[in-house]
Amino acid sequence: MRGLVFDIAHLLAGSLVLISFVMLYQDRLYALLNVFAVHALVLAMSVTWQAYVQNAPHLYVTAAIALIFKALIIPVGLHRIIRQLGIHRDIETAVGIGPTMLAGMGLVALSLMLMLRVTAEADPLAREDIAFALSIVLLGLLMMVTRRNAVSQVVGFMSLENGLILAATAAKGMPLVVEISVAFSVLIAFIVIGVFLFRIRERFDSVDDSALDDYRGERQ
Numbered sequence: 001m002r003g004l005v006f007d008i009a010h011l012l013a014g015s016l017v018l019i020s021f022v023m024l025y026q027d028r029l030y031a032l033l034n035v036f037a038v039h040a041l042v043l044a045m046s047v048t049w050q051a052y053v054q055n056a057p058h059l060y061v062t063a064a065i066a067l068i069f070k071a072l073i074i075p076v077g078l079h080r081i082i083r084q085l086g087i088h089r090d091i092e093t094a095v096g097i098g099p100t101m102l103a104g105m106g107l108v109a110l111s112l113m114l115m116l117r118v119t120a121e122a123d124p125l126a127r128e129d130i131a132f133a134l135s136i137v138l139l140g141l142l143m144m145v146t147r148r149n150a151v152s153q154v155v156g157f158m159s160l161e162n163g164l165i166l167a168a169t170a171a172k173g174m175p176l177v178v179e180i181s182v183a184f185s186v187l188i189a190f191i192v193i194g195v196f197l198f199r200i201r202e203r204f205d206s207v208d209d210s211a212l213d214d215y216r217g218e219r220q
Helices: 002-025 029-054 058-085 097-118 124-146 150-170 176-204 210-216
Strands: none
Touching: 002 029, 002 097, 002 124, 002 150, 029 058, 029 150, 058 150, 097 124, 124 150
């Protein structure tokens, strides 16, 4: 039974890493948002499984928050923002897809080597999920660095936060008050980001951050 618990937990955590790579590969905004919704859905499933394994009912609240806000409300909201702003649907990249994927694989290898060595004395279930979580965080950062479109950078930030949630739940969870405050912080950040995108579009007629360089006269 314990082996089955490990297998399911690691399958869900590993699936999150795989979906992070799928997000890195996307070159269309709608496809990226759809994949992010799947990412949040798998996160909710992983947290639900951890709640069952740890007998921690408060983690079911975390799973519900991830499902409602990150798998449903935020992707739908970003879809509407894209339609209303008439944003260019292709994702502008600062680095090609090939080098980005290679860098992502290197970051995952680094995460596994580092965390499995550092957490050698920790619970086996927690240490491997934390290693996967660090991989997700680094892949989210990589997406933010290699994408020029503001919407895709927002998605990178939220996928990074998914990795932090996975790490916290694997390490025997967080206090419920922290989970609720994180959920409200994400919601407020989403509202602010929406306003920010509207203002960028209104001022520069684009949400590509290279337009800011043009405006400052830093590009010819």
